[in-house]
Amino acid sequence: MKKIWLKLTTLCICLPLAVGLASCEGEDGPDPEPQPTATTGAYIINTGNWGANDGSLQWYDFTTGEVSSDLYAAQNGQGIGDLQDLCVYGSKLYAISATSSKVEILERSGKLVKSLPMTTDAGQPMEPRYATAGEGCVFFTAYDGTVSRLDTLTQEITGTVEVGNYPEALAYANGKLFVNISGLSGDEFGGNGNLVAVVDAKTMTKLRDITVLQNPYIQSLTGADGYVYVVSNGNYAGSEYIPEDQWVYQTLQRIDPSTYEVEELCHASYIANAGDKMYILYSEYYLPETRRCYVYDLVNGTETDLPIAVDSFTSPGFIQVDPLSEDIYIGDSPYSALSTVYVYDKDGQPKTSFETGMYTTNIRFVTE
Numbered sequence: 001m002k003k004i005w006l007k008l009t010t011l012c013i014c015l016p017l018a019v020g021l022a023s024c025e026g027e028d029g030p031d032p033e034p035q036p037t038a039t040t041g042a043y044i045i046n047t048g049n050w051g052a053n054d055g056s057l058q059w060y061d062f063t064t065g066e067v068s069s070d071l072y073a074a075q076n077g078q079g080i081g082d083l084q085d086l087c088v089y090g091s092k093l094y095a096i097s098a099t100s101s102k103v104e105i106l107e108r109s110g111k112l113v114k115s116l117p118m119t120t121d122a123g124q125p126m127e128p129r130y131a132t133a134g135e136g137c138v139f140f141t142a143y144d145g146t147v148s149r150l151d152t153l154t155q156e157i158t159g160t161v162e163v164g165n166y167p168e169a170l171a172y173a174n175g176k177l178f179v180n181i182s183g184l185s186g187d188e189f190g191g192n193g194n195l196v197a198v199v200d201a202k203t204m205t206k207l208r209d210i211t212v213l214q215n216p217y218i219q220s221l222t223g224a225d226g227y228v229y230v231v232s233n234g235n236y237a238g239s240e241y242i243p244e245d246q247w248v249y250q251t252l253q254r255i256d257p258s259t260y261e262v263e264e265l266c267h268a269s270y271i272a273n274a275g276d277k278m279y280i281l282y283s284e285y286y287l288p289e290t291r292r293c294y295v296y297d298l299v300n301g302t303e304t305d306l307p308i309a310v311d312s313f314t315s316p317g318f319i320q321v322d323p324l325s326e327d328i329y330i331g332d333s334p335y336s337a338l339s340t341v342y343v344y345d346k347d348g349q350p351k352t353s354f355e356t357g358m359y360t361t362n363i364r365f366v367t368e
Contacts, residue, residue, distance in 0.1 A: 071110030238286025306348030
């Protein structure tokens with residue numbers, strides 16, 4: 001009997017993350033870094049079970065092929081709580097915890113430098129969600145409807161702006177932030193929003209909204225070509241409760257950061273960028289025949305299927321690509337069990353796999 005991919009939910013206990021955040025210059029100085037020649041490893045983000053304090057941060061060493069125990073617990077003598085997202089920036093890590101409602105600055109070893117509890121003026125949890133970086137700052141969304149700016153030199157919050165109902169993943173391009181507004185509704189079919197908010201990163205003021213397909217959620221990245229790529233999750237096409245002429249499919253869209261023009265490209269659930277190629281996992285929960293893993297050419301629009309057995313995954317949570325080798329990493333997180341990350345070469349041939357923590361939702365590569 002074929003396994004099925006678990007339905008995407010609006011809860012944060014086992015959500016996949018937006019596609020990858022690159023390490024960028026910032027606190028270490030404005031000079032451009034030399035082009036990397038090797039990928040040394042990857043940080044593993046384990047969100048953990050809801051409210052169980054079993055989120056964790058691991059390191060996958062490319063030289064030894066070994067996966068560490070929880071770096072945070074080993075360095076700090078306690079669990080991190082949940083771990084929603086991780087931004088690797090300069091010499092530090094920036095850990096985003098949603099249900100724990102905090103942002104923490106860590107050394108690369110996982111040792112805690114500073115913890116910032118995130119609460120509103122009324123003392124309510126802000127529930128920070130996802131992060132990106134640029135201009136010497138880390139920017140993160142929160143479920144109180146805001147985006148905040150953390151200065152990496154002062155390690156203080158230096159600006160906050162309201163952007164819309166339930167902001168999720170965001171990307172930095174051309175001095176601006178592009179923020180997915182999911183409009184989380186709490187019903188079975190997820191967010192009903194259809195906007196990407198644009199924020200001036202220097203002034204932390206909202207410039208405008210861009211209309212996209214329904215439920216832009218946790219996939220947003222700036223491609224190698226400078227465009228912003230966003231996945232809208234749609235409304236669970238194929239559900240018997242929605243007429244077929246109202247189905248909105250999961251779709252990858254490209255936004256020009258200068259003109260704000262939006263272009264629909266192809267179907268996608270999870271994305272990872274390498275040069276002029278987008279590596280894609282796609283599956284509509286109610287339409288199992290849509291399951292596939294393929295490469296979309298961003299220049300000519302062609303699609304090339306990869307020989308990856310997508311039906312073998314129980315609940316894939318992300319796809320990532322090594323920026324140098326273009327090896328493909330896909331995480332599978334079965335319910336209430338440890339996760340597994342599967343590694344393929346750029347042509348989709350299997351290479352290896354390794355076990356990780358509870359609900360692995362992404363990895364962050366480190367190069368030198």
